[in-house]
Amino acid sequence: MSAEAEQAERRERLIKLGSATAFLAIVVVAVLIVIGQSQGDGGDASSIDDAAEVRRELGGIPQRGLVLGDPGAKVTLIEFGDLQCPVCKGYAEEVIPQVIQSKVRSGEAKLDFRNFTIIDEESIDAAAAAIAAGQQGRGWDFVELFYRNQGIEATGYVTDEFLTAVAEAAGVPDVEQWNAARASNRVIDRVGAETAEAQRLGFSGTPSFAVEGPANGLETLGTPGSAGDLEAAVENAR
């Protein structure tokens, strides 16, 4: 066999090997996508995680409704969030805990969660459940636990069963009363009023933040990128 023929044969063999490499690469990408989609899918009523972590995070801090912190704190940091929003989940896990430790636990500011339901009807159900939990002093436990167990938005995971599982894990003392409250017109109307307030402030996405304090009154912050930005906003509002 001539050298040219040998090279052609070798090249053909390698092209076949290249095709196999391409196939393998596509399989690797598919595996990465499956892992990405399945990680923390959440939304599973039979498995509510991180209740102990949330208890540790919020332990010893007073709660009233969906306001966390000393009611006498001069600065109020307001978060407008949708419980189904994956970005809000990211903030709940990576940004808000630092602000709670540095500014809320110290009494420098209180944190007020308000519902801005932008995804679908299930967001309203979740928001009403959070407000109803707040009426029994477990509003922030509910919000934080919901985010940590959040499913993929608008997939129908926000069922009565899921909401009840979150409420129970959050330590809502009277689930029957909570059920009645979350279905009441008063609570549903409040969800609508909070969403309208967010729109009036010019917000179009979640989470959006505002801060209210003696220095500058009410200021909108949009979506600050880090806990440090929120801490600076609290300090400037004093």
Place this chain on the structure above:
Amino acid sequence: MAADLAGAKTESIVSRPMSAPAEGTLRTIATFVATFGIGVATYIAIAEADGGAPVCLAGGGCETVAASSHSELLGISVAAIGIFGYGLLLGAALVRGDLGRMAGFGLALVGFGYSVYLTWLELFVIDAICQWCVASAVLMTVLFAVNATRMVRYVGTSA
């Protein structure tokens, strides 16, 4: 004389695999782009390290994307995975012969495919665009084009 020139021209066309750029040029481009990719991914990883986000040149999509749960894969920052991937692609660009060609092609295809997925997530799941992530996706697309050309045109040759 004219016949000699015609013959030389014909031989030149036949001896170079079609009209692809020289392999050395492709490797130089891949080296440059992979190094640039390491820089972009490193910047994103450092910016996100303490819960922050890279600075968006316009709009606020970077904060949103950085805070998303999709910015990590099995607890590892996607930016850190990017640094590793660009590092491997840089290595493949520096390796001569069929090993470098095959490795570069396979790695670039994985990187390109995963970049397409991440861009889809930004557009349709996270609803925000991070310009640094788009820059990385563009770099990965260039690397795929360069490595695919290198593989298809030069594998099995001694170029």
